[in-house]
Amino acid sequence: MAERKSLIKIKPKKFKSGDVVKVNFMVMHPMETGMRKDKKSGKIVPADYITEVKFFYNDTPFTTMQVWESVSTNPVFTINFKVPAAGTLKVVYKTNTGEVQEQSKKLKPKG
Amino acid sequence: MQRRSFLQRIGLAAAATAATATLTPQSLLAAEAPKGPNTMDIDTALKAITGGKAVTPSKKVHLKAPEIAENGAVVPVTIEVDSPMTNDDYVKAIHVFATKNSNVRCADIMLTPANGAAMFATRIKLGSSQDVLVVAETSTGEFLSAKQSVKVTIGGCG
Numbered sequence: 001m002a003e004r005k006s007l008i009k010i011k012p013k014k015f016k017s018g019d020v021v022k023v024n025f026m027v028m029h030p031m032e033t034g035m036r037k038d039k040k041s042g043k044i045v046p047a048d049y050i051t052e053v054k055f056f057y058n059d060t061p062f063t064t065m066q067v068w069e070s071v072s073t074n075p076v077f078t079i080n081f082k083v084p085a086a087g088t089l090k091v092v093y094k095t096n097t098g099e100v101q102e103q104s105k106k107l108k109p110k111g
Numbered sequence: 112m113q114r115r116s117f118l119q120r121i122g123l124a125a126a127a128t129a130a131t132a133t134l135t136p137q138s139l140l141a142a143e144a145p146k147g148p149n150t151m152d153i154d155t156a157l158k159a160i161t162g163g164k165a166v167t168p169s170k171k172v173h174l175k176a177p178e179i180a181e182n183g184a185v186v187p188v189t190i191e192v193d194s195p196m197t198n199d200d201y202v203k204a205i206h207v208f209a210t211k212n213s214n215v216r217c218a219d220i221m222l223t224p225a226n227g228a229a230m231f232a233t234r235i236k237l238g239s240s241q242d243v244l245v246v247a248e249t250s251t252g253e254f255l256s257a258k259q260s261v262k263v264t265i266g267g268c269g
Contacts, residue, residue, distance in 0.1 A: 020227035020228050022230075033236075035213070057225070061140060062140070062223045062225040062226065063140075063220065063221060063222055063223065063225075063226060064140065064220075064221045065218055065219065065220045065221070066218065066219040067217075067218050068214055068216045068217055068218065069214055069236075070209050070212050070214060070215075070216070070217040070218075070235050070236050070237075071217055071218060071233060071234070071235055071236070072184060072185045072186075072233075072234040072235060072236050073184065073185075075233060075234065076232070076233060076234060077231075077232075077233050078189075078230070078231065078232035078233065079220070079222075079226060079230060079231055080226050080227050080228040080229070080230045081225065081226055081227060082225060082226065082227030082228075084225075
């Protein structure tokens with residue numbers, strides 16, 4: 001299973017503990033709906049989309065998402081998060097084909 | 112001695128995880144929304160999520176979506192819900208629907224007070240011009256909604 005590119009961005013870059021920050025999670029994923037036909041072969045491209053995204057902070061889940069085909073290709077998921085203290089933000093996602101991948105980022109609040 | 116120190120470490124680790132557990136209460140995380148066949152119409156999908164409860168349009172739910180989307184494959188959607196996000200009163204879940212797609216459900220987001228503010232943004236596909244409907248479920252058992260129609264010039268599905 002090929003490693004897919006994904007990225008976690010925190011906005012703003014400088015924050016204190018207790019601040020509410022924006023967490024952007026981006027994945028390079030085709031999000032095939034299973035309804036599109038390949039133009040060359042004329043065959044239906046099988047469905048391949050993200051079904052579940054889970055956000056963990058220090059291994060404690062705080063937000064889960066159920067995702068369906070209607071989300072765009074190369075999706076971006078943005079949520080808010082109140083940073084309690086320094087720790088590791090981890091995002092795990094699953095697809096309908098059984099692929100499970102994760103991405104993590106260390107958060108270091110200043111002050 | 113090695114075994115003892117090992118056990119002590121395990122104890123410490125357990126205590127640490129317990130501490131973080133109280134920090135972001137896992138029990139407050141809403142149960143997963145019921146799954147169903149992928150070809151549900153909007154009424155059955157709403158029923159599956161609300162359990163037959165009334166959905167009231169509310170000004171607390173702010174839905175930002177373009178009125179005219181040139182490309183239906185990428186329609187940015189931002190949802191904000193006014194809520195104090197405390198342990199007693201917070202937004203449990205946000206459900207996003209595209210009312211005329213063959214699968215009306217786009218995303219179901221389960222939030223906790225650890226989020227600080229109820230916000231969600233993503234990009235969705237719209238097959239044709241239609242309404243985008245957002246239903247926010249609060250911890251007090253209310254279902255609040257917001258709706259906006261989006262005109263699509265080029266369809267994004269198929």
